[in-house]
Amino acid sequence: DSRVDGAQVTAINTSAATDLRELNVYTNALKTLDLSQNANLEKLNCYNNSLEELDLTGNKKLTRLDAKDTPLAKIDLSQNTELDY
Numbered sequence: 680d681s682r683v684d685g686a687q688v689t690a691i692n693t694s695a696a697t698d699l700r701e702l703n704v705y706t707n708a709l710k711t712l713d714l715s716q717n718a719n720l721e722k723l724n725c726y727n728n729s730l731e732e733l734d735l736t737g738n739k740k741l742t743r744l745d746a747k748d749t750p751l752a753k754i755d756l757s758q759n760t761e762l763d764y
Contacts, residue, residue: 680700680701680702680703681693681696681699681701681702681703682702682703682704683703683704683707684703684704684705684706684707684724685705685706685707686707687707687708688704688707688708688709689707689708689709689710690709691704691709691712692713693713693714693716693717694713694715694716695716696716696717697716697717697718697719698719699717699719699720700719700720700721700722701720701721701722701723702714702717702720702722702723702724702725703724704724704725704728705724705725705726705727705728705745706726706727706728707727707728708728708729709725709728709729709730710728710729710730710731710732711730711731711732711733712725712728712730712733713734714734714735714737714738715734715737717737717738718737718738718739718740719740720738720740720741721740721741721742721743722741722742722743722744723735723738723741723743723744723745723746724743724745725744725745725746725749726745726746726747726748726749727747727748727749728748728749729749729750730746730749730750730751731750731751731752732751733746733749733751733754734755735754735755735756735758735759736755736757736758737758738758738759739758739759739760739761740761741759741761741762742761742762742763743762743763744756744759744762
């Protein structure tokens with residue numbers, strides 16, 4: 680579990696955390712979030728950010744996602760078959 684919330688962070692690198700299962704990065708200033716190296720990610724809370732792009736196609740174990748209050752125009756969740764909400 681990693682948490683960086685409310686700090687107005689503009690970038691975060693999770694590539695070395697290949698075993699990461701939960702990530703909380705809500706209420707920041709993130710525009711992009713690269714989670715391609717986090718195949719074990721199950722829960723992601725990234726709401727209230729400036730996210731313009733979010734690629735979750737490599738996160739097939741994702742069961743929970745909260746990306747509300749972001750300017751995301753679209754998101755491909757077709758590979759996230761375990762997603763509850």
